Amino acid sequence: MNQNIVSCGHKVNIDTHVVLWNKGFVCPNKRGRSTCSYHDPKLNDAPSRKNTAYKILNPESAYKELAQRVHQLVLHYDACYSSFHCHQLMTKSSFKGSHFYLDLDGTLYQTCDLYWKTNTAPADDQQGNERAIHVEMANLSWEALAKDSEWIPSNKDKYLKKRGRWVLELPNEYRKKIRTAGFQATPARVYGTRGYFSKKINDRVVRMWDFTEEQYQALIKLCIGINKLLPRVKLQVPFDKNSGRHPLDRLKNYSKFSGILGHAHVQKGDNGLECKYDPGSAFNWARLKKAFNSSTRGSTSS
Numbered sequence: 688m689n690q691n692i693v694s695c696g697h698k699v700n701i702d703t704h705v706v707l708w709n710k711g712f713v714c715p716n717k718r719g720r721s722t723c724s725y726h727d728p729k730l731n732d733a734p735s736r737k738n739t740a741y742k743i744l745n746p747e748s749a750y751k752e753l754a755q756r757v758h759q760l761v762l763h764y765d766a767c768y769s770s771f772h773c774h775q776l777m778t779k780s781s782f783k784g785s786h787f788y789l790d791l792d793g794t795l796y797q798t799c800d801l802y803w804k805t806n807t808a809p810a811d812d813q814q815g816n817e818r819a820i821h822v823e824m825a826n827l828s829w830e831a832l833a834k835d836s837e838w839i840p841s842n843k844d845k846y847l848k849k850r851g852r853w854v855l856e857l858p859n860e861y862r863k864k865i866r867t868a869g870f871q872a873t874p875a876r877v878y879g880t881r882g883y884f885s886k887k888i889n890d891r892v893v894r895m896w897d898f899t900e901e902q903y904q905a906l907i908k909l910c911i912g913i914n915k916l917l918p919r920v921k922l923q924v925p926f927d928k929n930s931g932r933h934p935l936d937r938l939k940n941y942s943k944f945s946g947i948l949g950h951a952h953v954q955k956g957d958n959g960l961e962c963k964y965d966p967g968s969a970f971n972w973a974r975l976k977k978a979f980n981s982s983t984r985g986s987t988s989s
């Protein structure tokens with residue numbers, strides 16, 4: 688079972704299951720980063736080519752350059768049932784992609800070498816993908832709530848309370864694609880008796896059930912691994928020292944931030960771009976902060 692994430696021949700073992708693109712999902716729409724120089728520049732912002740066209744020249748130098756350029760890991764929800772579902776949508780698109788998918792059961796999929804650019808968060812300065820690694824985490828967001836659902840309309844909520852637990856009702860076609868057989872997706876935390884969280888992000892109230900415990904555990908390992916591979920992606924999340932809160936709206940200094948942040952933190956929708964809300968109101972930023980504090984304490988004291 689592979690546990691490595693990889694870039695330009697460098698590997699980091701992150702102590703959790705990672706399905707690489709040779710065994711799982713291949714990013715259908717890679718691009719060259721305009722800030723990197725060890726590939727054919729015709730691959731930048733050009734239509735998708737076949738996978739063999741994406742060649743990294745001089746991987747060691749490419750790795751050093753990439754580590755200088757990339758300083759953000761951007762977190763997304765995929766508004767899908769599962770990573771298989773998410774990949775179906777990426778494949779139908781002519782430009783979408785994400786370096787990682789994080790499935791409901793905590794399985795990580797790496798879809799391409801991190802050297803390549805994937806297009807999931809242009810950010811309000813249109814440069815967001817150049818500086819970022821992306822992870823699409825399986826969660827329906829407001830699509831799970833019957834009254835808020837848009838692209839997966841339904842007349843009942845997609846989470847049901849069974850024997851005191853909230854459980855995601857997965858259609859058969861998606862349930863059988865989850866790697867952990869018989870996995871039941873249940874939120875890591877619930878809010879009151881209604882189960883879902885509700886907070887305003889970039890001026891919209893986002894109602895959603897939380898990610899799974901398995902997703903949080905794998906995500907924290909991914910963040911720590913990305914930081915080892917690309918140290919400019921610092922182990923920090925947006926946090927306001929004065930209020931003691933994690934801001935959810937777009938940050939003022941979003942293009943400069945070095946660390947782990949959400950799509951909503953970089954894209955409110957200036958210049959005709961879509962306004963973004965992910966990873967959403969249920970996401971537990973405080974848990975990441977706490978995990979990073981103990982992980983950096985551990986490494987400095989040893």
Ligand SMILES: [Zn+2]
Nearest residue numbers: 763764950965
């Ligand atoms: Zn997003």
